[in-house]
Amino acid sequence: MRRWSALFLSMAVAAGAVAAAPSAPTALVIHGGAGVITRDQLSPADETALRADLDRALDAGDAVLKRGGTALDAVTAAVQVLEDSPWFNAGKGAVFTADGTHELDAAIMEGHTRRAGAVAGVRTVRHPVLLARAVMAHSPHVFLAAEGAEAFADTRPELERVANRWFDTERRRQQLEAAKEREQRQAAGERVPLPPGAYFGTVGAVALDASGHIAVATSTGGMTNKRWGRIGDAPVIGAGTYANDQCGISATGWGEFYLRTVAAHDICARVALRGDPIEAAAEDVINRVIPALGGDGGAIGLDARGTIVMPFNTSGMYRGWVKPDGSRGTAVFREP
Numbered sequence: 001m002r003r004w005s006a007l008f009l010s011m012a013v014a015a016g017a018v019a020a021a022p023s024a025p026t027a028l029v030i031h032g033g034a035g036v037i038t039r040d041q042l043s044p045a046d047e048t049a050l051r052a053d054l055d056r057a058l059d060a061g062d063a064v065l066k067r068g069g070t071a072l073d074a075v076t077a078a079v080q081v082l083e084d085s086p087w088f089n090a091g092k093g094a095v096f097t098a099d100g101t102h103e104l105d106a107a108i109m110e111g112h113t114r115r116a117g118a119v120a121g122v123r124t125v126r127h128p129v130l131l132a133r134a135v136m137a138h139s140p141h142v143f144l145a146a147e148g149a150e151a152f153a154d155t156r157p158e159l160e161r162v163a164n165r166w167f168d169t170e171r172r173r174q175q176l177e178a179a180k181e182r183e184q185r186q187a188a189g190e191r192v193p194l195p196p197g198a199y200f201g202t203v204g205a206v207a208l209d210a211s212g213h214i215a216v217a218t219s220t221g222g223m224t225n226k227r228w229g230r231i232g233d234a235p236v237i238g239a240g241t242y243a244n245d246q247c248g249i250s251a252t253g254w255g256e257f258y259l260r261t262v263a264a265h266d267i268c269a270r271v272a273l274r275g276d277p278i279e280a281a282a283e284d285v286i287n288r289v290i291p292a293l294g295g296d297g298g299a300i301g302l303d304a305r306g307t308i309v310m311p312f313n314t315s316g317m318y319r320g321w322v323k324p325d326g327s328r329g330t331a332v333f334r335e336p
Contacts, residue, residue, distance in 0.1 A: 025324030037316030089201025094221025204250025253297010
């Protein structure tokens with residue numbers, strides 16, 4: 001009897017040790033856009049409100065990871081929250097085009113499979129990130145645009161549709177009016193500089209799940225007063241959105257320069273092919289390569305160990321993180 005008791009005790013201890021063993025680390029990082037963000041432009045009340053939405057996005061994504069969900073589900077959940085916030089240039093907070101409407105772009109990518117989906121010029125889908133994921137999962141294509149993307153959305157009854165005016169906000173309308181006034185002054189011969197943050201505004205998320213897999217998603221309303229179906233870097237796989245099995249990056253900034261440098265892929269290629277630490281790779285691309293061409297902005301990312309990076313070369317970037325050790329936070333301005 002004593003021998004069996006000892007055996008059961010040792011089995012119980014072993015079982016307890018297994019149950020208490022820590023799960024594989026997970027990590028999550030999000031952004032709500034980089035740009036000319038100064039403390040005098042952002043009231044304490046506004047900062048509190050937008051940080052609350054960053055926290056809600058972190059909660060949504062981290063809850064997926066904590067229950068053993070995939071990185072793909074985590075970034076989808078986080079970006080949906082940001083798309084519903086009027087504080088960020090995506091979904092409900094999207095900027096206006098020159099004709100007074102909204103054209104939305106989004107992309108999603110899974111690193112270990114390299115599956116990806118992207119959409120551009122979407123007008124009636126409440127959550128463009130869900131449409132991008134549907135393209136990845138239910139179509140033979142990677143990238144759909146404008147009327148084609150809308151027609152594909154018609155085949156997916158699970159996607160919530162809204163009138164284009166649902167995305168209207170007064171703050172974005174005022175930005176459009178200011179941009180049009182600037183155009184008129186330029187046409188009259190005045191030299192008028194671009195307003196702060198004219199090219200900025202994107203949301204994104206990158207996650208590492210307990211299986212060691214990485215995923216990334218990015219969503220944007222583009223550029224205030226944009227014309228001719230302009231598309232920036234956010235929905236372009238490799239430019240503003242990219243993941244492989246060692247790295248994931250979501251970018252935010254002056255899209256034309258991220259397109260020209262294929263910035264997100266450049267960072268991950270340095271990690272995967274050259275063995276650069278993700279901190280060094282992201283720092284060099286964001287703070288040397290892009291500024292050397294005249295662009296600016298930022299990016300978020302992480303590697304397979306959960307190392308989080310958030311470089312930016314502007315005065316601010318809305319961002320939040322949950323590290324592998326469980327610590328978390330949000331920030332807007334450059335921290336000391």
